[in-house]
Amino acid sequence: MPKPNPQDRVYSRDHEWAKDNGDGTVVVGITDYAQEMLTDIVFVELPTNGKKVAKGEPVAVVESVKSVSDVYSPVSGEVIDVNTKLESNPEIVNQDAFGDGWMVKIRLSDAGELKTLLRAADYEQMLKEEKH
Amino acid sequence: MGWNKLRKTPLYEKHIALNAKIIDFGGWAMPVQYTNVIEEHRATRGFAGLFDICHMGEIEIKGPQALDLLQLVLTRNLAEQAIGQVKLSALLNEKGGIIDDLTVYKMANDFYMLVTNATPKDRDWAWLNQIQQKKKFDCSLKDISDKTGKLDLQGPRSEQILQKFTETDLTTLRFYHFYESRVAGFPAIISRSGYTGEDGFEIYTAADVIGNIWDSLMHAGEHLGLKPAGLGARDTLRLEAGMMLNGQDMNESVSPLEVPYSWIVDMNKEFIGKEAVLARKNSGKGNKLVGIEVTGRGIARHEYKVFYGGKEIGVVTSGTFSPSLNKAIGMAFVAIDFSAPDTQIEIAVRDAMVQAKIVKLPFYKREK
Numbered sequence: 001m002p003k004p005n006p007q008d009r010v011y012s013r014d015h016e017w018a019k020d021n022g023d024g025t026v027v028v029g030i031t032d033y034a035q036e037m038l039t040d041i042v043f044v045e046l047p048t049n050g051k052k053v054a055k056g057e058p059v060a061v062v063e064s065v066k067s068v069s070d071v072y073s074p075v076s077g078e079v080i081d082v083n084t085k086l087e088s089n090p091e092i093v094n095q096d097a098f099g100d101g102w103m104v105k106i107r108l109s110d111a112g113e114l115k116t117l118l119r120a121a122d123y124e125q126m127l128k129e130e131k132h
Numbered sequence: 133m134g135w136n137k138l139r140k141t142p143l144y145e146k147h148i149a150l151n152a153k154i155i156d157f158g159g160w161a162m163p164v165q166y167t168n169v170i171e172e173h174r175a176t177r178g179f180a181g182l183f184d185i186c187h188m189g190e191i192e193i194k195g196p197q198a199l200d201l202l203q204l205v206l207t208r209n210l211a212e213q214a215i216g217q218v219k220l221s222a223l224l225n226e227k228g229g230i231i232d233d234l235t236v237y238k239m240a241n242d243f244y245m246l247v248t249n250a251t252p253k254d255r256d257w258a259w260l261n262q263i264q265q266k267k268k269f270d271c272s273l274k275d276i277s278d279k280t281g282k283l284d285l286q287g288p289r290s291e292q293i294l295q296k297f298t299e300t301d302l303t304t305l306r307f308y309h310f311y312e313s314r315v316a317g318f319p320a321i322i323s324r325s326g327y328t329g330e331d332g333f334e335i336y337t338a339a340d341v342i343g344n345i346w347d348s349l350m351h352a353g354e355h356l357g358l359k360p361a362g363l364g365a366r367d368t369l370r371l372e373a374g375m376m377l378n379g380q381d382m383n384e385s386v387s388p389l390e391v392p393y394s395w396i397v398d399m400n401k402e403f404i405g406k407e408a409v410l411a412r413k414n415s416g417k418g419n420k421l422v423g424i425e426v427t428g429r430g431i432a433r434h435e436y437k438v439f440y441g442g443k444e445i446g447v448v449t450s451g452t453f454s455p456s457l458n459k460a461i462g463m464a465f466v467a468i469d470f471s472a473p474d475t476q477i478e479i480a481v482r483d484a485m486v487q488a489k490i491v492k493l494p495f496y497k498r499e500k
Contacts, residue, residue, distance in 0.1 A: 039168035042453040043431050043460075045482070061482070063431050065169040065453050066364050087429070 002032040005124060006098055010117035012074040013126060014056075017098065018106075020114060025080065029102040030062065030071055033127055035094050038064045044090045046082040046103060053079065053106065055113055060103050062093065071103060075113045081105035141186035142281055142339045143346055150360060158251035158379075160187040163362040172365035173455040176328055177498075179357025180287035182349055183366055185334070186342060189253030190280045191246040191260065195271025198244050202236065205263055207388055207405075209398035213238045218308045218325055221396050222388045223256060224405030228412060229384040232256050233376070233393070235325070237310060242271075245321075247334075249378040253277060263404070281342025285349060286332030286361075286369070288498075293353040294333055297345070298322065302333075316348040327366060329373025329496055368452050371461065374423065374494025380434060381421060381449040381463050387412050390465075391421040392493060419446065420471035423495060424479070426451075426460035428487035432479045438464050439478040439485065445470045448479060454495060461495050 005011065009019035015034035018026040035041065045061040053059045059073035082104050086092055093101035108114070118126065138161035147154065152163035163184065165172060175181050193201060202210055208221035215238050223231045232252040237245040248256045257275055264273060285294055291302050300313040300322065310323035320337040337345060350358065367377070376382055376391060387409050388397050397409065412418055426432050432451035437444055451462030470477070473492050478485040 039165065040170040042170075045430070063453070065173075065368060065455065066164065068431075068433060 002036050003098065005031060005033075005120040007120045010074070010114055010119060011123035012072065012117055014072045014074075016072060016074045018074045018114065018117060021105075024111065025105055025107050026075055026077075026114070027102045028059070028071075028074060028104050028106055030093065030097055031123070032097045035097040035101070038062060038067065038069060039094075040064050041090045041093045044086040044093065044103070046084070046086065047079050049079055049081065051079040053077065059106075062090075073104075073106065074117055075106055075108055075110075077106040077109045079104050080107050139187070141184055142342050143184045143186060146343065146346060147184065147360075152360075152362060155363070157187065157363055160250060162187060163360070165362040165364045166360050169362070169364035169368060170455045172359055172361035173368050175357060175359035176287045176330060176361055176365060176369055177456055178287070179359075180285060180289040180293055180332075180353055181328070181359055181361030181365060181369075182346065182353070183284040183286065183361050184346075185282040185284050186280075186339065187250040188282055189246075189248035189250065189256065189275070189277040190282075190336070191248065191257060192274040192276055193244045193246065193260075193271055194242060194274070195269070196242050197269035198242050198271040201260075201264060201267070201269045201271055202244060203401060203403065204267065205260060205404055206236065207393075207397040207403055208236070209401050210236060210238075211401075215240060216309055216311065218310055218323055219396075222393055223259065224388065224403070224409070225259070225384055226405055226408065227384075228387045228405040228408030230378070230382045230386055230388055230391075230393075231259055231384055233378055233382070233396075237321070237323070239312070245276075247282075251379050279339050281337050281339040281345075283335045283337075283342060283345060283349070284326050284328075284332065285335060286326045286328040287330050287358075289353070289356050289358065290330075290332040293349060293356055293358060294322070294335075296352050297348055316345050318345060320345070327373075327375055328369035329375070329494065330369070330498055367450075368455055371450050371452055371463070372454050372456055372494065372496035374496075376421070376463065377450060381465075386421075386465075387418070389413050390419050416468075418468055419465050420468045421449065421463055421465050422471050422473075423491045423493040424448070424451075424462045424464045424477070424488050425491045425495075426462075426479065426486060426488045430479070430481040430484070430486040431460040432462040432464075432481070432486075432488065437480045438466055438488075439480065440470045440475070445477070456496050463493075464490075466490070
């Protein structure tokens with residue numbers, strides 16, 4: 001069973017999360033549900049600092065043994081940090097998708113976008129509906 | 133999920149009960165993984181894995197001239213094949229391209245069984261019948277795929293597990309040989325062969341009892357580390373072992389001499405496609421299927437382009453992360469001039485060029 005989705009962040013319909021640092025930046029990762037669907041993650045490709053992304057655009061790539069999947073940025077802005085630990089230990093995403101498995105830190109270009117994302121309860125409702 | 137249009141094997145309900153992830157493999161609803169690929173891969177290398185291979189095809193050829201038909205359509209010389217022996221061979225079209233790579237089971241002097249890949253089975257069947265109608269050998273062909281079930285039990289503990297269910301002494305069964313025997317009380321062909329690079333067995337039985345054998349093996353094997361394994365693990369296992377996948381690493385435009393199959397082509401006999409194969413070889417042109425290892429950061433995947441010094445020289449046919457070797461490996465079809473081992477190449481991975489090199493196959497060889 002996937003871990004509960006923390007209440008301290010917001011979620012995209014593509015299974016990414018964004019956690020507001022309160023200083024105009026967010027930390028972004030994929031949900032535990034997403035890592036469970038991907039199973040054995042063996043490679044993570046991260047952007048370089050300074051990359052500008054728009055909401056819904058690919059910001060990273062995760063690969064399992066069988067599959068290649070884009071990670072879509074849940075917000076628009078500029079990448080200011082990436083989790084380089086994932087380059088040598090991609091399995092951290094499987095182990096701790098909501099914590100040590102974070103992928104990028106983004107400086108928001110439009111803080112209002114956060115309000116357009118799902119709260120944990122809404123994301124869970126969406127998952128339930130997807131299963132039917 | 134809407135798998136209604138796909139064909140299902142007799143074991144489909146067991147896969148669903150095991151919560152397998154199902155994919156469309158050549159029109160078949162097949163389990164790609166039960167838990168995850170790496171776990172199933174390692175279980176097979178370390179202990180044993182059980183694979184549903186009911187989707188593959190079986191064709192019987194019976195009659196005094198069965199061998200004559202096979203000698204004409206297959207690249208391998210089967211004249212010396214013993215009863216009870218299995219031979220891998222290639223079925224070519226008239227242009228020398230590979231329709232299928234299949235195994236030939238010699239059941240009796242006038243009785244053979246061909247085991248085909250799932251996707252080209254209907255093509256094989258049509259081609260064999262086309263040749264037979266023209267040549268009218270004294271033999272008959274029968275497609276027994278639907279009533280035949282197949283399980284692969286692979287891994288170092290396979291013999292220990294299977295021995296519990298058969299009176300036949302498996303220690304006397306040699307690699308690429310088979311016995312007609314019983315498994316769990318049901319008539320079955322037990323073949324010591326497989327597609328993983330491990331010791332193991334391919335088991336053929338009636339489709340309507342394959343579920344009983346599956347349950348027996350799973351039940352007895354569980355405490356020995358046996359796991360059900362899906363097509364995902366089958367793919368990483370065969371790739372590490374340097375075995376090709378039909379339709380992906382080869383197809384009807386590829387000559388058996390362009391891939392590591394020259395050992396199953398016998399130029400001292402006549403077979404359909406021989407002239408074309410020879411002509412292509414003598415032209416000195418063409419491509420070669422090679423092993424590749426990614427030395428930079430990334431994973432080579434099917435259809436990624438291969439470059440040498442900025443020039444496109446080929447394409448990746450199979451690529452994955454190797455669970456046994458913990459690195460990205462694959463096979464690529466490259467221009468023959470760039471096919472030597474240790475040639476430094478680049479692979480286009482999305483918008484980056486990733487360093488790789490050509491290596492000898494296989495990547496993995498079990499300890500004997």
